Amino acid sequence: MNALVASAQPLNLIYAGLLKIFGPGIAPIAREFGLGESLKMGEVKACYWPVWRCDAIAEGKVEVRGSGKEGKGWLGVREGYVPGNAFAPLSYLSYAVPPLPDDLPRYNPTKHLRQLGDDTEIVAVPFTVSPMAVIKRIRYLVGRRTWEGIGLDERDWNETMVACYPLFFPIYLAQFEHTLGDNHRVFTVVLDAHDENVNHCRASWPAPPEMIERGRFNNNYYVNPAPFLPTSTFILPSRPPISTSESSDSSPAASPSPILSTPSHAHSNPAEIFSSWLSPGPSSPTIIRPSPLLEIEADEEGNEIPIEWEDPRIQSWSGEERAENWEWFEKAVEVHKGIAALEGLAELSAQLPEGADPKGMVISRTPGQKSNLAPRPMSEIRRQLSNDVERMKGELEEGKPGWLRRFERGLTGEEAETAEVQEAQEVQKVQAGGEGEEGAKSGESGEALERAIGEERKRE
Incomplete structure (x- = not known):
């Protein structure tokens, strides 16, 4: 498991930056809340938030409505985000957007949880949500539906590739309070801490109650949400024009392009549907809605559903x-x-x-x-x-x-490791015999990688 840490300098530089932002630079947040200069910062906590970044490809059969024909659809997602824990409202924030280095340090509790010294606690929030369970739940939610004149049935679709990379994302939680007359309000601001330059770190805070009561903010809990699927491509077969009277989703009477790349501003596109499910808007100024991920975090009896860390689709972010x-x-x-x-x-x-x-x-x-x-x-x-x-x-x-x-061949565990070694040996034989030294060098790509997820594991 990779840890997102500022390895070049001690993390207390970010802590200093946090105080800098929430000190003299507190005015923008205060103005957002309409609080003037009466906003004060209280306790600050540091933690590692569990993050899944996922690459996925799915394809399947679709029905072109109005033509009586069937076609094929294709969906590709790069660096989609799935929260590693269902704790709300933190699970409503997406961490798919910040660009990350290819080579991240491997998580070491002894080292990384003591970066701020013995007097400052850093909490590592555990992984409790499996991205494979999320995919299964999405299939259930999609079911059978019509979208943009195309009939979809999740039973006709298969995942061609799913690869998920677990990361610990460093964040700070800063508590703020405001008192105006008899009205006392306390809220928490979340600051990303993955970069030494605090200007590259996002600050997120909940929508003011006044905005929720007036109906001006009902799509997300936080005022500056990031997309959960920042880059996705949805390819559909061409279809004839459809009328709005026939369309269940009130699509325009036009034939859209068969290739749809997001980000998209259409409310019904797959990326928007996925984001609205994972990050529901506030229903009340005082109540935080429970995360929908609770439905897949535990079974009907409340027992935690374990993550299958040995699943080959769970891979190292820094691996080849x-x-x-x-x-x-x-x-x-x-x-x-x-x-x-x-x-x-x-x-x-x-x-x-x-x-x-x-x-x-x-x-x-x-x-x-x-x-x-x-x-x-x-x-x-x-x-x-x-x-x-x-x-x-x-x-x-x-x-x-x-x-x-x-x-795809159903090989797991020792069988997969044996097959990997055999494939690497075959590559080395061919390249050493046909391409000389350079071929032998490229054959080294068959070496197994270290993976530390839950416990240290080495392939030799």
Whole structure:
């Protein structure tokens, strides 16, 4: 498990920055609450908040409403966020946005919990929420529904890849109080502490009760929420125009692009649905709604559901698997964009008169040269695109991460480790015989990585 710590300098520099922000720089928060200069800071606590960052790919069958045909959909998520603990309201804050270094130090309780000295306690909030359980719950919530003229049934979808990276994110919790006449208010501000430069650290605070009572703030508990799915791509088949009278979600009478990349401002897009579920808005100025994650944190009898740390889909943020996952993810996006474009051309060709072969403009790019724009017949464009898609499909399958291949084969534990060693040996044999020293060096990628999740584990 990785710890997000400012390893170059002691963490007390961030603590000093916290006091700096909440001292002279307290005015912006005070103005937000309409409190003038009567806002005072009380106790400050430091803790490590459990965070899951997740990469995922899912694909499945969809029904194109109004045409009677079926098609394929594809969803890709990069660095999506899932809280590692259901404690509210902290679980309503997303930690998907701050850019993180690739090489993070491994969590060491003896070292990291004593960074501020023996007199200052740092609390490590435990991981109690499994991202795999979240995926299962999302499937249940999606069920069968119509979205943007497309019928979805979660039973027709499969996760092609899921990779989850556990992190301990350092934060400070600062208590503030305000007294005006007989009215005494206490609230907590959350400050990110992952960066030595305090200007890069987000401060989050709850919406003022007055805003909630007036209905001006009912989407999130905090006033400056970050997205839970900052980068996602939703690819759907092309579909005919639909009328608003036929659409259950009041979609406009238009045929949207089959490729939808978020962030998106459409209320019904998958990223917005996911975020609104994980971070419900306040229902009362004085009541904090319980986290929906409580439903998957424990069973019906209240017993905690353990996280399966040995699941190969739980990986180190600083491990080589993440780099392989990202590279494969980008290839998968290009493949499915190509498939969507090919299907769109087929739909367009079907609407043309028999024998018609209009020309389209094609941009050709050659490294080191200017782009060339030239007209080409649609049949030629389709043929070339089809060849490109087939080639990319082959490259995608060939570049599939080794851990994912073993997972698909149902190999776990010692079987997976044995298969990993055998694959690495085969790679080394081929490269040493065909590519010499450089090939042997690249074969070293078969070495197993240290993983410390719950307890230290080494593969040798």
